[in-house]
Amino acid sequence: MKSDNLKIPEYSKLVEVTYAALKSLGGSGKNNEINDKAVEILHLSDDVCSIPHLNSSSLSEINYRLAWARTLLKNYGAIENSSRSVWTITVDFSNVNTVNGEYIERNCKKANLVAALQDNSEEAQMEEAGIEIPEEVRPWRTKLHKVLIEMNAYAFERLTQRLLRECGFDDVRVTKKSGDGGIDGTGKLKINGIFSFNIAFQCKRYQGTVGAPEIRDFRGSLTTDIEKGVFITTGSFSKQAIEEASNPGKQQIDLIDGEEFITKLAEFGIGVKEIKDYEIDEEYFKKI
Known part of the structure; x- marks a missing residue:
């Protein structure tokens, strides 16, 4: 583990790469787009990308650090984000091609943030210290992830059923029989009130990474009347699993990982x- 962790870039490098990723994406991008582009720029191996972060539910270590890199850039005023987790380069930096990660670390508006990251402080401690926490690593998400992992298997399937209904699926049913070949439920998705698709889903409470074999097994369980498969996990998906799910020569599988699942529950x-x-501005009251 230690040798693998040495291959994960430090925050200063990730700050620079995150900014470069946003530039490459046209000046804006969602969390997953930025993460994928950053990994591409850094040429990180699948093994390194699969290293989990111990204190942050289903996030990998690289995605955890990239979340903080975005926060450092935000505190510096280089990027900003909307309520939909879309990050944009600010107007003041629209003509800036590159940034200096070490300089941004040294001049971060929240100087104690860098120290907390270097000391591997837990997010709850940072929150108590008044540090802005990235949405992906806020303590309530870690707590909710623990609750999901400890749920009864059938209760989790019913929760997934409810979530899919909220997302616009109809006739969502949980499969109760055993030996169902990996299908935990079925439903229908109607587009624009006209076109409908038969879907089947599998939901697994994983703490680790779902690999390509699980995706292939699920695809193999789909019958000819199923037009779309959805694989849901409380964990994350490996790069190979994502590639397998979107393989153009095979039936496409939509993926919902733990972070997206928690985001949808909150939504x-x-x-x-x-x-x-x-937040109380104590300095204001001292200076008034």
Whole structure:
């Protein structure tokens, strides 16, 4: 593990690569697009990309560090994000081609952020210290991931059933019989109220990485009347699994990993409630 971790770039390098990735994507991009482009630029191996981050639910170590790299760039004023996790290079940096990661680390608005990252502080401690936490690694997500992992298998299938209904699926049914060949449920997806597709889904509570063999096994379980397969996991998907799912010569499989699953639960308010709070500017009251 230690030798693998040495292959993962430090935050200063990832800050530079994240900015380069956004430039390459046309100045804006979603989390997964930025992560994929950064990995491509760095030529990281699949083994390195699969190293899990111990304290952050289903995130890999590289995606965890890239999440913080975006936060460092945001604190520096180089990028900004919308509520839909779309990151954009700010107007002030529109003509800036490259950034200096070490300089940004040294001049970060939240100086204690870098120290906390170097000390491997837990996110809850950072939050208490008033540090802005990336959405992907906020403590409530880690806690929810633990709850999902500990759920009864059939309860998790029913939760998935509810989520798919909220996403627009109809006639969603959980398969109760054993030996169903990997299919945990079926449903219909209607597009624009006209076109409908028969779908089958498999939902697995994994803490690790789903590989290509699991995708192939699921695809092999699909009957001829199934037009779309959806593989849902609380873990993550390996690069090979993603490539296998989108193989142009085979039936396409849509993938929902743990981070997206948790995001959807929050979006539809399923077992999750948003709590609004206020940050106190103590310096303001001292100087008024």
